[in-house]
Amino acid sequence: MELWGKKTDRGYTVVIGCGRLGANLANTLSDGGGNVLIIDKNKDAFRKLSPSFGGLAVTGDATDLSALREAQINKADVVVAVTNDDNVNIMAAQLAREMFQNRRVIARLYDPERECVYRELGIDTICPAVLSAQEIARILSEPDAAEERVRESSI
Ligand code: AMP
Numbered sequence: 001m002e003l004w005g006k007k008t009d010r011g012y013t014v015v016i017g018c019g020r021l022g023a024n025l026a027n028t029l030s031d032g033g034g035n036v037l038i039i040d041k042n043k044d045a046f047r048k049l050s051p052s053f054g055g056l057a058v059t060g061d062a063t064d065l066s067a068l069r070e071a072q073i074n075k076a077d078v079v080v081a082v083t084n085d086d087n088v089n090i091m092a093a094q095l096a097r098e099m100f101q102n103r104r105v106i107a108r109l110y111d112p113e114r115e116c117v118y119r120e121l122g123i124d125t126i127c128p129a130v131l132s133a134q135e136i137a138r139i140l141s142e143p144d145a146a147e148e149r150v151r152e153s154s155i
Pocket of ligand 1 (some may be wrong): 016017018019020021022039040041042045060061062063082083084085088
């Protein structure tokens, strides 16, 4: 199976999990001209892809080797595992690194305490809980914009 035609030189990203984060990422990368293949075990999840999505969608369990082979994960420049299950993400990320020799692997992690496991395996992590805490702390460190607007409108 030849996955891509003319866009091959733009890099190939495999996104695992077509949930709110995965679908958003796949849409963004595809709209930016990237070659994207997205895998989800539930085919209804692909409804979240935008009509402009120009990549491929494969139904399969990301912990199943045949699904990863079908996605030609070995050819991916980047693999991003963003299901809602840390165990699935770590397993898929580990298979991508060790079995399919992907150099660049990023995984979503709900439990920040497990980050060290991923680091040892050479997998980059995105932890929504940590990122959200940092963002809230940043907002709190700034003047209250909402209160300023209320004050200005009452002058
Ligand atoms: P969300 O919580 O909205 O980011 O959605 C997570 C997505 O991950 C859902 O669409 C799930 O169907 C998908 N998912 C969960 N486990 C697996 C798995 N083992 N293989 C493929 N997709 C999965």
